[in-house]
Amino acid sequence: MADQFAGKTALVTGAGSGIGMAAALALAAEGANVVVNDLDLEAAQAVVNSILAAGGTAVGSVGDVGNAEEVKAAVDTAAAEFGGLHVAFNNAGIGGPLGLLTDIDLDGYRRVIDANLNSVFYGMYYEIPEMQKAGGGAIVNMSSILGLVGSATAVPYVTAKHGVTGMTRAAALGYAGQGIRVNSVHPGYIDTPLLENLPEEVYASLVGLHPAGRLGTAEEVAQVVLFLLSDKAAFVTGAQYAVDGAYTAQ
């Protein structure tokens, strides 16, 4: 086991699957104590078990990131179990309803804003005071290519992910002088359960959007997240990191 994050505690939201799971496993493999948050108890527990089986340290925290109290509970778990919090990946999110703006069901809109945008605010709201107590820290917020460019038929998602981009910049400015770095990642389409059950032709059309000629993997996104959370990125804050096979370079 490597030790880039030895002695540090990490919180990863939505860590029961996909990109969050890949980041939680990679952080643990680098020596971090990991708080594995997810809505899904079994998924969170399976990731905790994998980390423990590999000789790492982790604890589960079941909760909905769209609920401020449940996010606070995840941060409190880090403090109670491991004595503090040093790095956080606010990753959890959902796809949400598709269609032109006026076709969107209002409840679906609110669900996406809660899960993808308010969740990141709640995350930083409770994480930053713990990082201040620890003398500094690093946060990565999950945005998307759709936090940098639009899509006519994913209005709630585009709105939430652009919000994450702006919130990240504002928070980075606010805490840059206190040793707390805040960056966002912007994956292209990544092969995770979020894209499961797509018809073959839709999957092929998504591949075609990426000049790299394929979708990304959860591990490729996790490696960029680990870099941003690590001391190697000591002068990187307020930045937007695309991990998108050149999607947004077009």
Ligand SMILES: NC(=O)c1ccc[n+]([C@@H]2O[C@H](COP(=O)([O-])OP(=O)(O)OC[C@H]3O[C@@H](n4cnc5c(N)ncnc54)[C@H](O)[C@@H]3O)[C@@H](O)[C@H]2O)c1
């Ligand atoms: N897969 C992609 O193509 C892609 C591209 C860009 C950005 N993203 C973003 O990456 C993040 C992770 O996506 P993924 O592809 O790994 O998806 P995923 O569905 O594989 O994993 C998401 C995990 O988050 C959990 N989750 C969902 N809502 C939650 C909530 N309210 N509270 C706590 N946990 C919750 C789910 O139970 C699941 O385990 C999302 O924010 C997504 O918008 C994904």
